[in-house]
Amino acid sequence: MATSSQLHVAIVMDGNGRWAVERGLPRIAGHRQGAQVVHDIVAAAPGLGVTALTIFAFSTENWKRPPDEVSYILHLFVSMVTKWLPELVSQHVRVRIIGDRAALPGDVSASVEAIEKRTASCDGLHLNVALNYGGRAEILLAAKTFAAECAAGTATPEELTEERFDSYLWLKGEAPPDIVVRTGAESRVSNFLLWEMAYAELFFLDVLWPDFKLATLDMIVQKFKSRNRRFGSL
Numbered sequence: 001m002a003t004s005s006q007l008h009v010a011i012v013m014d015g016n017g018r019w020a021v022e023r024g025l026p027r028i029a030g031h032r033q034g035a036q037v038v039h040d041i042v043a044a045a046p047g048l049g050v051t052a053l054t055i056f057a058f059s060t061e062n063w064k065r066p067p068d069e070v071s072y073i074l075h076l077f078v079s080m081v082t083k084w085l086p087e088l089v090s091q092h093v094r095v096r097i098i099g100d101r102a103a104l105p106g107d108v109s110a111s112v113e114a115i116e117k118r119t120a121s122c123d124g125l126h127l128n129v130a131l132n133y134g135g136r137a138e139i140l141l142a143a144k145t146f147a148a149e150c151a152a153g154t155a156t157p158e159e160l161t162e163e164r165f166d167s168y169l170w171l172k173g174e175a176p177p178d179i180v181v182r183t184g185a186e187s188r189v190s191n192f193l194l195w196e197m198a199y200a201e202l203f204f205l206d207v208l209w210p211d212f213k214l215a216t217l218d219m220i221v222q223k224f225k226s227r228n229r230r231f232g233s234l
């Protein structure tokens with residue numbers, strides 16, 4: 001559980017395609033504008049008390065889209081983050097990419113490694129970019145990893161606790177999200193952080209991601225502070 005000094009915000013950045021289509025632009029223009037919003041949010045998040053930011057950039061289900069769009073999104077995120085690296089390092093942002101890397105194009109996974117290496121010792125905001133991420137895939141991976149340890153005789157089923165299960169997740173080491181935001185006027189989680197969001201406060205917004213403003217994030221953080229989180233108690 002997060003301590004009061006930690007604040008983990010997770011965002012399903014939805015609505016890029018609609019934002020572009022509304023303007024008569026190709027869908028990729030929406031993704032490009034959406035990436036710019038990420039840049040601005042990352043810079044402002046620490047000032048709002050956010051200590052970890054996890055953003056959903058590409059899901060395990062997004063491979064169902066046309067290959068051009070898939071390739072554009074996968075390359076967009078790593079190329080933008082690579083471009084921002086000097087700035088991110090000066091802001092002490094530690095970047096981690098969560099998701100199944102095995103299926104990423106070779107140049108994308110090479111960039112992922114370089115980004116993580118360059119920011120590994122940064123001690124400021126934790127920026128987790130979910131790329132080829134699925135909540136079910138993450139849970140399955142954890143189950144398979146533990147099952148393999150049991151099969152190898154290095155663990156027994158009774159030893160599995162929630163804390164140990166956490167340690168097999170891509171998002172290991174991060175406190176669970178306090179806030180999950182979804183833009184794009186859909187009230188669903190679309191396979192994001194299924195294990196981790198058990199007690200997150202949810203915010204579903206009508207705004208399309210490229211139109212998301214810092215003031216909206218500020219408003220969400222203020223509303224979050226006034227919510228009464230009981231975690232099952234009275």
Ligand code: IPE
Nearest residue numbers: 013014015016017018057058
């Ligand atoms: C979110 O925007 C970005 C990804 C899912 C990669 P969309 O591309 O889903 O935009 P809409 O929902 O079609 O408007």
Ligand code: IPE
Nearest residue numbers: 012013014056057058059190
């Ligand atoms: C969720 O958006 C995934 C990301 C934002 C990366 P989608 O647009 O893929 O979700 P659905 O298809 O509307 O559920």
Ligand code: MG
Nearest residue numbers: 014015016184
């Ligand atoms: Mg969408």
